[in-house]
Amino acid sequence: xxxxxxxxxxxxxxxxxxxxxxxxxxxxxxxxxxxxxxxxxxxxxxxxxxxxxxxxxxxxxxxxxxxxxxxxxxxxxxxxxxxxxxxxxxxxxxxxxxxxxxxxxxxxxxxxxxxxxxxxxxxxxxxxxxxxxxxxxxxxxxxxxxxxxxxxxxxxxxxxxxxxxxxxxxxxxxxxxxxxxxxxxxxxxxxxxxxxxxxxxxxxxxxxxxxxxxxxxxxxxxxxxxxxxxxxxxxxxxxxxxxxxx
Numbered sequence: 407x408x409x410x411x412x413x414x415x416x417x418x419x420x421x422x423x424x425x426x427x428x429x430x431x432x433x434x435x436x437x438x439x440x441x442x443x444x445x446x447x448x449x450x451x452x453x454x455x456x457x458x459x460x461x462x463x464x465x466x467x468x469x470x471x472x473x474x475x476x477x478x479x480x481x482x483x484x485x486x487x488x489x490x491x492x493x494x495x496x497x498x499x500x501x502x503x504x505x506x507x508x509x510x511x512x513x514x515x516x517x518x519x520x521x522x523x524x525x526x527x528x529x530x531x532x533x534x535x536x537x538x539x540x541x542x543x544x545x546x547x548x549x550x551x552x553x554x555x556x557x558x559x560x561x562x563x564x565x566x567x568x569x570x571x572x573x574x575x576x577x578x579x580x581x582x583x584x585x586x587x588x589x590x591x592x593x594x595x596x597x598x599x600x601x602x603x604x605x606x607x608x609x610x611x612x613x614x615x616x617x618x619x620x621x622x623x624x625x626x627x628x629x630x631x632x633x634x635x636x637x638x639x640x641x642x643x644x645x646x647x648x649x650x651x652x
Contacts, residue, residue: 407650410449410472411642412464413501414456416525417618419464422639423447429643432636437463444471453646455479455500455638477646479504487511487648489537501638502528506538508641509614512634517608520637521597521627523617525549529600533608542600547619550589561585570622594626601628 411422412435421443422432435443444467451474454461461478468476477484481503482495488507492498501522509518515535522528523546530541545553547566555563564585567574574591578584605611615624616637624633634640 407451407647408447408449409643409646410444410447410452410468411639411646412452412454412468413504413638413642414454414458414461414464415501416458420639422636422643423449424643427643427647429636429639432639437467440464440467441471444468450474451476451646451650453477453479453642455504455642457499457501475646475650477649479642479645484645485649485652486645488532491537492540499528502530502541503538504638504641504645505614505616506530506532506641507644508634508637508639510535510538511640511644512632512637513612513614517611519601519604519611519613521601521613521615521617521623522637523547523597523615523619523623527593527597527617527619529597531604531608544593544596547589547593547622550593551585554585554589564589566590566619566622570619571625590622594623597623598626598628605629 409424413420418434421435423430452468452472454464479500481498481500486507488510505520505522509520510532513535518532520530525546527544527546531539533539551564554561564582574586576587578587612630614632614634616634620633620635
């Protein structure tokens with residue numbers, strides 16, 4: 407079974423094409439490129455997930471090229487291979503639940519903290535590999551830089567360093583360096599603090615890291631870290647497969 411997953415995020419739209427459970431290809435995509443991608447890859451079934459804009463334009467294009475099922479993922483109503491214990495599923499971001507499904511599939515029967523570092527930094531608990539409990543949402547790195555510039559009178563807009571793995575000096579000796587230290591070292595300390603608190607409750611906790619800023623966090627997080635950049639796409643694929651097989 408060949409499947410196509412489409413993740414519409416706040417900053418980009420990314421697709422993944424799977425043959426059974428193997429990710430064959432992934433890339434960013436625009437509506438004008440979608441039909442050509444579908445005609446080349448020829449998936450049978452597809453799933454669309456969005457945390458941003460309407461899916462209407464995308465689903466209209468998908469319907470013209472699919473022979474099988476098109477699933478629009480809704481965390482509140484779409485069946486998933488995971489117990490959802492979130493108290494307000496109608497407010498739950500599709501990317502958070504999809505990432506949890508992906509983590510549960512990759513780490514069955516194990517406590518896992520999903521750290522998805524993108525536009526926002528989401529830290530979500532999958533208990534026992536079978537129950538999504540929820541977690542925390544905080545501004546991502548770029549949002550922190552922009553907020554300091556936008557909501558102050560004189561602080562400059564500082565960008566992420568080119569080398570995300572390079573150490574960030576703790577004591578910045580310029581205003582730009584001080585902002586980098588506060589945003590980057592502060593975010594790493596924040597996530598490590600959350601990991602420590604979760605491990606007090608779940609000593610065998612594993613951490614799965616995903617998202618566009620995963621490369622920054624990977625060398626800075628404590629303990630055993632599983633970096634799975636395409637975790638949301640993997641989770642969407644597993645949700646689609648689960649629904650097709652129902």
